[in-house]
Amino acid sequence: MTITTTKNTLSFPGHSLGEFSNNYAFAIIKADGSVVTWGNGAEGGDSSAVATQLNGSVGVMQIFSTNTAFAALRTDGSVVTWGASSDGGDSNAVAAQLDGTVDVTQIFSTANAFAALRTDGSVVTWGNITDGGNSSAVAAQLNGTVDVTQIYSTGTAFAALRTDGSVVTWGAYGGDSSTVAAQLDGTTDVTQVFSTFYAFAALRTDGSVVTWGAYGGDSSAVAAQLNGTVDVRQIYSTNTAFAALRTDGSVVTWGAYGGDSSAVAAQLNGTVDVTQIYSTGTAFAALRTDGSVVAWGNSTHGGDSSPVAAQLNGTVDVTQISSTYDAFAALRSDGSVVTWGFGIYGGDSHTVAAQLDGTVDVVKIISTTGAFAALRSDGSVVTWGYASAGGDSSLVAAQLNGTVDVVSIYTTGSAFAALRTDGSIITWGNSTSGGNSSAVAGQLTSGVVSAANIATNDVYINHAPTGTVSIAGTDTQGQTLTANNTLADADGLGAITYTWMSGASVLGTGGSYVLQAGDVGHTLTVTASYTVEPLELSRHP
Incomplete structure (x- = not known):
């Protein structure tokens, strides 16, 4: 068995560039290629209706999600779906296109719909018809005549990038790109597409940016800074704003809640290069080459880091930043953690400060919408934030103390699931959203290898034996x-x-x-x- 893991590019909390996390249920893959689910039954936790398709007779190698449904990609190129029927759980209308006759290679999602990319470059969609599930209006552009190579999403629309550098869109917010069609036709190739919940921003080969949609879709106020005179290298987002990182280390922002960075403009002008930008739902935090952090946006929800400014000035380098919807947690080079933002949702970590001071290095921080979980170098886990969102792990503390190392942590909107070296899963957080796995506990004691997860692209393959x-x-x-x-x-x-x-x-x-x-x-x-x-x-x- 092998797992190939690559990092996905995250945008706003709960979303990678082309997929939304399930907020209410977990789905894990076991070593035999079977799937186990739990959490809110109607929204993906109950897979009994498709149990015979998830039992490992045909192995599942990857699981994708909308906010309330799952889609499992199997080794024969077929797809199995379950969860909220109107939000992607029911794929009966396109079953013949998902049966593996033409292999599906990757699946993408809005909050409520799926889009499957097939080996012939065509796209199949299902789920909420207004939020990307109905692509009939652009079917001729998605049939593989010109191959689609990647699909991106807002909360309610898709954008498909094709081999000729053109972009095809459908759905609600961001689904109508007619006003910028001439800039997306491939005359100048689009290389990548970014999104807020409501808008898209396309990065082109000449370093320029094209935007459309609602919040973040209007970049006219900063058009001169996005025309490619100084190339844009990467674009980041909150739910409603964009931040473009340029090759000179400067940052350009637009949109609402994070779109106005005028208060910190002198710190984002490239005098000290910005290397990476992180976001909550309404604020940004920029990591600079000197290890310092600059924050802006909604002050209550992470935009004001002044209470911890002395810990973010680069005296001890910050190496990585994680976020809930309302708070940030910065991991520093000495293994310590600094937090700010809305206190009860992760911004206040004083109750676990002694466990986050670097005495035992923190190596990774994972989050739900309202709580953090820090994975430490000894395999133990420390949690804080909103108790009902996973901030309180006291009931499973003995299982998270590192006696058996935790190696990965997965999340729903308000629960955590920790994978340990023995292949077991430990859960905590909101009981109805995956925090209580007692109904499937016997299936989680060993043999778990992966889970539905937007942070990384995990492809699991259990190869069939050969010989006689x-x-x-x-x-x-x-x-x-x-x-x-x-x-x-x-x-x-x-x-x-x-x-x-x-x-x-x-x-x-x-x-x-x-x-x-x-x-x-x-x-x-x-x-x-x-x-x-x-x-x-x-x-x-």
Whole structure:
């Protein structure tokens, strides 16, 4: 078995550039390719209706999500969906296009609809018809005549990037790009598309930016700074604003709640280069080359970092920043954590300050909409923030203390699920949104390898074995039969054991069997069994 993990580009909380997280349920993949789900049943936690398609007979290698539904991509290129039917859980209308006749390679989502990219460059959509689930108006542009290579999303619309550098859009906010059609036709190639919840921003090969949609869709006030005179390198977003990082290290902003950076303009002009920008729902935090942080936007929700300014000035470098919807948490080079923003939603970490001071290094910070979970170098986890969103892990503290290392943490909107090195899952947070996994506890004690997760693109493959099993010897009473095999498995072979059978009766085990009088006139078989070598769970995605 192998997992290929690549980082996704995150935008505003709960969204990568082309996918939304499920706010209410978890879906995990086990080593045998089967899927286990829990949480709010109607919104993805109950997969009983498709259980036979998720049992591992055809392995699942990746799971995608809308806010309330899941779509599992299987090794045969087919797709299985469940959850809120109107928001992507029901794909019956396009079942023939998702059956693997033409393999699906990747799935994208708005908050309430899916778009599947197939190997022939075509796109199949389903889910909420106004929020991207109905692409009939642009069907001729998505049929693979010109291959689609990537799909991006706002909360309610999709934007498909094609091999000729053009962009095709459909859906609600951001779905109508007619006012900028001439700038998206591929005359100047678009290389990547970014989004707020309501608008898109397309980065072109000449370093210029084209915007459309609602909040963030109007960049006319900063058009001269986005025309490519100084190339834009990357674009970041809150729910309603964009921040463009340019090659000279300067930042240009527009939109609402984060779009006005005038108060910190002197710190964003490139005198000290900005290297990365992070966001809450309504504020930005820019990390600079000197290890310092500059924040702006909604002051209550992360835009005002003045209470911790002395800890963010670069004396100790900040290396990474995480966010809930309303607060930031900065990881520093000494393994310590600094927080600010709305206190109850993660901005106030004083109750766990001694665990975040770097005595034991924090290596990664993960968040729900209202709480943080810090993974430390000893495999333990520290949590804070809104209790009902996962900030209180006291009920599972003994399972998160590092006795068995935690290696990855997954989230819904208000619950956490920690994957440990033994393949077990520990959950906490809002009980109805995945924090209580007691209904499937017996399936989570071992063998878990991955989960639906927008932060990383995890592709899991459990390879089928190759080769044969044969029997050597003479089929006469008293003679010894010997089992042989030419088995191979790309995932690795454990010790092979043999079981000798007559019908449903077990005759014996081992590499050989002596024929008995009772075997005369019966058909004997031998089965070879092995355990795939365990997956090394040691990543911190």
